[in-house]
């Protein structure tokens with residue numbers, strides 16, 4: 001269970017959002033949509049413990065973020081909007097590096113299988129020689145190493161080919177529905193959002209997303 005109450009984030013004088021309150025239950029895939037600059041990445045960064053809010057409370061599985069991040073970070077998987085992998089390492093070396101940082105231990109074969117699950121088979125290739133979509137698949141595989149309770153995905157499928165997108169979508173769906181993971185997902189691809197997500201939060205001032213989703217009878221709630 002994720003509970004966010006009265007979250008505010010300011011960058012100096014600039015208020016990105018004032019009073020975000022939301023909840024997620026095990027097994028839910030929740031979309032986060034909004035115009036460029038609405039605050040989607042900022043909200044995910046706060047949930048991922050990359051930044052701290054100006055005000056407000058976050059609780060995950062009963063653990064409060066204000067009591068420290070040690071336990072929280074074991075429960076989270078995060079794919080940032082900007083790909084974060086080691087360019088000069090191979091896929092294998094990247095997976096082994098991040099596996100060492102992960103609290104959950106995996107064999108080399110299990111690491112390779114996570115990549116295959118993300119439709120990435122270039123195990124021995126250097127990351128700098130991979131395409132943008134392949135790097136993103138690697139970032140997704142890395143985020144799963146922790147076996148996270150909460151998976152935070154910031155535009156994870158940008159540049160990923162359609163077939164892989166569908167396969168990854170079905171893998172994520174299974175993670176939520178069979179294993180009870182919570183997945184928060186941002187994307188500018190409305191088809192992807194409406195196919196994958198159980199419900200959606202709209203963030204930002206533009207009513208466009210609320211109107212569009214409501215018209216399409218998708219459960220949507222506006223965040224402040």
Ligand SMILES: Nc1ncnc2c1ncn2[C@@H]1O[C@H](COP(=O)(O)OP(=O)(O)OP(=O)(O)O)[C@@H](O)[C@H]1O
Pocket residue numbers: 011014016034035036037038039040041042043081
């Ligand atoms: N480090 C920072 N310092 C100052 N302002 C920032 C910083 N990071 C983000 N912002 C501002 O916060 C607002 C929200 O940015 P954010 O990246 O969260 O938006 P977003 O919804 O993810 O947009 P996009 O769809 O383009 O990814 C923007 O106005 C942005 O300029």
Ligand SMILES: [Mg+2]
Pocket residue numbers: 040041042081154
């Ligand atoms: Mg963003």
